[in-house]
Structures are given as structure tokens and as C-alpha cells.
Amino acid sequence: MADNAKTPRPVFRNIHVTDIVTYRLPPAGIVSILHRISGVVMFLLMPFIIWMFDTSVSSEISFDEFTSVFRGGFGWFFKLLALGLIWAYLHHFIAGVRHLIMDATHSVSKAQGHSTAIVTLALSIGLTVVLGAKLFGLF
Numbered sequence: 045m046a047d048n049a050k051t052p053r054p055v056f057r058n059i060h061v062t063d064i065v066t067y068r069l070p071p072a073g074i075v076s077i078l079h080r081i082s083g084v085v086m087f088l089l090m091p092f093i094i095w096m097f098d099t100s101v102s103s104e105i106s107f108d109e110f111t112s113v114f115r116g117g118f119g120w121f122f123k124l125l126a127l128g129l130i131w132a133y134l135h136h137f138i139a140g141v142r143h144l145i146m147d148a149t150h151s152v153s154k155a156q157g158h159s160t161a162i163v164t165l166a167l168s169i170g171l172t173v174v175l176g177a178k179l180f181g182l183f
Contacts, residue, residue, distance in 0.1 A: 071161035078165075079139040085132040092125055127176045134175075135168035 059067055069077075086093075099110040114122050142160050146152050177183060 070158065071165065072157040075139050075142070075161040075164050078135055082132040082136040082139070085128060086136060089125065089129050089132070093129065096126075123179055127172070127179060130175050130179070131168065131172040134171050135164070138164050138168050 054066075096110065099106045101107075113119065114126075142164050146156075146160070
């Protein structure tokens, strides 16, 4: 006689540090954590943002200085910083719009949270790839 009973999935009520590697976070949880991380990234890169804005709009000479930083020896590093900033802004903005829509419509379900989280991740990563390709001169 075949045993058709499935083995029960573990139920996590309080996650211990040792359970982190086996716990599968849903997409909505991933978006939530990345929303917080992107906010911290934007906050920490605020001096870089202010420097970029100041040097890009002050004068023609400062704009040339601004563009030369991205073409210099450590240009790849500044481009990576800018790419991280692009991702942080896009993800934070799209996840924020997701939360605003969920708050405004009062329609929060597990399926809707899952689908909007997937859309948020896809849009933020897709737009980051497109803008990163432009930043690194691929088109």
C-alpha cells in the first residue's frame, strides 16, 4: 500500500537565527526588507547626491569636472555608486507607490500582495538594468 500522505511543511512561529538559511521569505517580505535597505542606501549616499547635484549645475567648468570623474581611473567605482543609487531610488519609489495604492484601495490580500511584490521587483530591477546599461555606455 502506497503512502500518499505528504510530509508536513515546518511551521515557523518564531524564527531563530539557525532557521534563517531554511526560511523562505515571500516576495512581499523581500520587497519590504529591500524598501528599508533602499532608504538606508539613499540616506548614506546623500553626500554623493549633493556633490553630484552641486557640481553638475554650478557652472560649465564644474559640469566638466563632474563628467570627468565618471571617465577617470576610478570612474567604474563612481558608476557603481550611481548604479546603486539608481536602484535604491527606483525600488524605494516603486515600492512606495505600491504601498500607497494598497492603502488607497483598502484591498489587501495575500495574492494581491504577492503579485504586486513581483511587479515591484521586476520593474525596479528591469529599469535599473536599462539605466545601468546607459550609464556604462552600452547604448
